[in-house]
Amino acid sequence: xxxxxxxxxxxxxxxxxxxxxxxxxxxxxxxxxxxxxxxxxxxxxxxxxxxxxxxxxxxxxxxxxxxxxxxxxxxxxxxxxxxxxxxxxxxxxxxxxxxxxxxxxxxxxxxxxxxxxxxxxxxxxxxxxxxxxxxxxxxxxxxxxxxxxxxxxxxxxxxxxxxxxxxxxxxxxxxxxxxxxxxxxxxxxxxxxxxxxxxxxxxxxxxxxxxxxxxxxxxxxxxxxxxxxxxxxxxxxxxxxxxxxxxxxxxxxxxxxxxxxxxxxxxxxxxxxxxxxxxxxxxxxxxxxxxxxxxxxxxxxxxxxxxxxxxxxxxxxxxxxxxxxxxxxxxxxxxxxxxxxxxxxxxxxxxxxxxxxxxxxxxxxxxxxxxxxxxxxxxxxxxxxxxxxxxxxxxxxxxxxxxxxxxxxxxxxxxxxxxxxxxxxxxxxxxxxxxxxxxxxxxxxxxxxxxxxxxxxxxxxxxxxxxxxxxxxxxxxxxxxxxxxxxxxxxxxxxxxxxxxxxxxxxxxx
Numbered sequence: 001x002x003x004x005x006x007x008x009x010x011x012x013x014x015x016x017x018x019x020x021x022x023x024x025x026x027x028x029x030x031x032x033x034x035x036x037x038x039x040x041x042x043x044x045x046x047x048x049x050x051x052x053x054x055x056x057x058x059x060x061x062x063x064x065x066x067x068x069x070x071x072x073x074x075x076x077x078x079x080x081x082x083x084x085x086x087x088x089x090x091x092x093x094x095x096x097x098x099x100x101x102x103x104x105x106x107x108x109x110x111x112x113x114x115x116x117x118x119x120x121x122x123x124x125x126x127x128x129x130x131x132x133x134x135x136x137x138x139x140x141x142x143x144x145x146x147x148x149x150x151x152x153x154x155x156x157x158x159x160x161x162x163x164x165x166x167x168x169x170x171x172x173x174x175x176x177x178x179x180x181x182x183x184x185x186x187x188x189x190x191x192x193x194x195x196x197x198x199x200x201x202x203x204x205x206x207x208x209x210x211x212x213x214x215x216x217x218x219x220x221x222x223x224x225x226x227x228x229x230x231x232x233x234x235x236x237x238x239x240x241x242x243x244x245x246x247x248x249x250x251x252x253x254x255x256x257x258x259x260x261x262x263x264x265x266x267x268x269x270x271x272x273x274x275x276x277x278x279x280x281x282x283x284x285x286x287x288x289x290x291x292x293x294x295x296x297x298x299x300x301x302x303x304x305x306x307x308x309x310x311x312x313x314x315x316x317x318x319x320x321x322x323x324x325x326x327x328x329x330x331x332x333x334x335x336x337x338x339x340x341x342x343x344x345x346x347x348x349x350x351x352x353x354x355x356x357x358x359x360x361x362x363x364x365x366x367x368x369x370x371x372x373x374x375x376x377x378x379x380x381x382x383x384x385x386x387x388x389x390x391x392x393x394x395x396x397x398x399x400x401x402x403x404x405x406x407x408x409x410x411x412x413x414x415x416x417x418x419x420x421x422x423x424x425x426x427x428x429x430x431x432x433x434x435x436x437x438x439x440x441x442x443x444x445x446x447x448x449x450x451x452x453x454x455x456x457x458x459x460x461x462x463x464x465x466x467x468x469x470x471x472x473x474x475x476x477x478x479x480x481x482x483x484x485x486x487x488x489x490x491x492x493x494x495x496x497x498x499x500x501x502x503x504x505x506x507x508x509x510x
Contacts, residue, residue: 013141014362019197020139024150026195027132030090032154033097033189034070034129035349036284037182038063040162041117042260043277044175046267051175054110056261060388063260065114068381069122070129074373077130078366086131086196093127094189096120101183105176126373128189131196133353133369137362138199144357145304149295149350156287156346163263163280167273232367240359241368243418244308245375250411251315251348253379254404257387258322258341259283265397271331279338286342287349294350304358311355312415314347319408326398 014020041063049059080089100120107113132151140147169178235241259280266276294314298307321341328334353369360368383404390399 014139014144014199016140016143020136020147022195023135023139023197024147026090026192027136027151028154028157029192030093030128030132030154030189031151032158033186034125034132035155036158036162037097037121037125037186038066038070039159039256039259039280040166041066042263042280043163043166044170044178045260046264047170047175048110048113052108052110052113056391057385057388058110060257060260060384062110062113062117063256064381064384065118066122066125067256067384068377069119070125071373071377071380073123073126074130075367075370077126078134078370080127081131081134082366085198086135087193087198089127089131090193090196091190093124093131094187094191094193096124096127097189098183098187100124101179101186105179105183124189128193130366130369130373131193134366135196135199137357137365141362143299145295145299145307145354146292147295148354148357149292149298152349152353153288153291153346155349156284156291156342158284160281160284160288163277163284164274167277232371235360235368235371238359240422243415243422244355244359245372247312247315247411247415247418248352248372248376249379250414251318251408252376253383254319254322254387254407255345255348255383256380257384257400257404258325260384261388261391261397261400262338265325265401266331266334268397269329269331269334271334275331279334282335282338283342283345286339287346290343290346291350294347295354298351298354307351307358308355308419309416311348311351312412312419314344314351314412315415316409316412318344318348319405319410319412320344322401322405322408325401325405 045059045062048054048062049056077089100116103120104113104116107116136147136151137144166178166182169181173181262279262283263273263276266279267273294310297303298310303310318341321337321344325337328337356368356372357365387400387403390403391397
């Protein structure tokens with residue numbers, strides 16, 4: 001596997017179209033399999049449970065481990081994408097998913113399914129997901145929310161068709177034969193990866209290599225540098241990133257258990273199996289239209305500067321649906337629940353990565369999403385089995401929905417309150433107002449006055465380092481040391497009013 005093109009990313013302006021829309025199609029397929037497969041596998045749970053003599057909590061570990069592996073593999077996937085590019089990584093992920101499903105069809109124990117479906121297929125989905133998200137951030141800027149919405153719509157589209165398709169396969173071939181067929185179907189991820197051409201790969205501009213005395217050091221990073229490429233712990237110093245991460249952890253804990261057990265819950269209410277499977281299709285059908293619609297709303301000049309609030313509302317709405325679900329007694333109201341659940345779920349997942357891109361920017365996003373996914377693998381792993389344990393204890397699904405709904409609503413309220421606090425604090429910092437017992441505000445005022453008086457050189461006077469990182473002191477050395485310059489403090493830029501002709505400002509930076 002050859003390395004990805006080494007042309008510096010900032011040499012290219014995101015095309016915001018062209019071949020980028022073919023990349024969106026490939027990402028749509030790849031993300032569709034990544035998110036829909038763990039949910040659609042719940043159709044087989046009852047038969048696997050009877051065949052292997054497993055409990056509800058034991059069977060829930062299959063999708064839970066699969067999702068956790070998908071999230072935990074984020075940093076490794078990000079590092080591989082940085083090294084080799086998105087195309088070969090997605091193809092490799094598709095091969096892993098197909099092979100693991102075929103191997104799982106020969107399983108005779110629940111632990112064997114944990115290994116094949118949970119670990120191996122989950123790692124393959126991790127390669128698909130992160131590579132697809134990363135390449136979209138390189139192809140789109142002004143139209144990035146729309147592109148993200150269309151790509152993330154792959155999850156509901158695939159869920160809409162996989163749920164009844166899996167039920168048909170189960171009736172005709174059993175769960176073992178169904179896994180064989182699904183293994184072949186998931187090889188389509190390889191076709192999706194072939195569409196992900198690197199940005200600017202057709203006509204890369206000639207680059208001049210300059211000899212620098214420290215080039216050898218840059219090319220041979222130490223262990224600490226290699227570790228930072230995989231997991232960048234400095235993100236935890238960013239106040240807004242921590243707020244986003246805590247809210248997401250609470251949402252992820254309760255997000256997937258209602259989907260995994262929705263069909264079983266409907267059957268327990270007297271609904272036939274096909275009608276129960278169609279509840280997932282209804283949810284997916286609504287979700288597929290909500291995601292691009294939410295992307296358009298988030299791209300508007302009124303919403304984009306405050307997209308974090310829209311995300312908080314979507315999380316609260318999602319949890320409220322689960323809290324009301326146990327009150328439902330017939331199939332008609334279950335269909336209504338599936339519709340509202342699809343709206344809420346689609347809103348959250350159309351915004352969940354867009355909000356992270358808004359916070360981190362396209363250059364920091366690959367490492368940020370890798371860190372987010374590895375942290376979120378913990379609630380992803382524990383959430384569904386914990387909720388299913390309540391079903392084993394009380395033999396009633398309503399406690400599962402109460403638990404998930406309460407945790408998600410709490411996470412949404414946390415995001416609302418903390419984002420409001422963060423905005424207010426940043427406004428004070430921008431205005432240069434010193435805070436009680438905090439000299440940061442006054443320090444920024446004094447430094448800004450120094451900049452206005454001309455004591456600091458302009459950014460253009462300091463050449464960038466060869467690796468596209470922070471400015472170095474090579475070339476023309478300014479007369480004032482760099483630590484006296486406001487430009488080196490990475491203060492947040494002023495808000496932009498044009499709706500996204502350049503990367504969205506990081507309003508949430510610490």
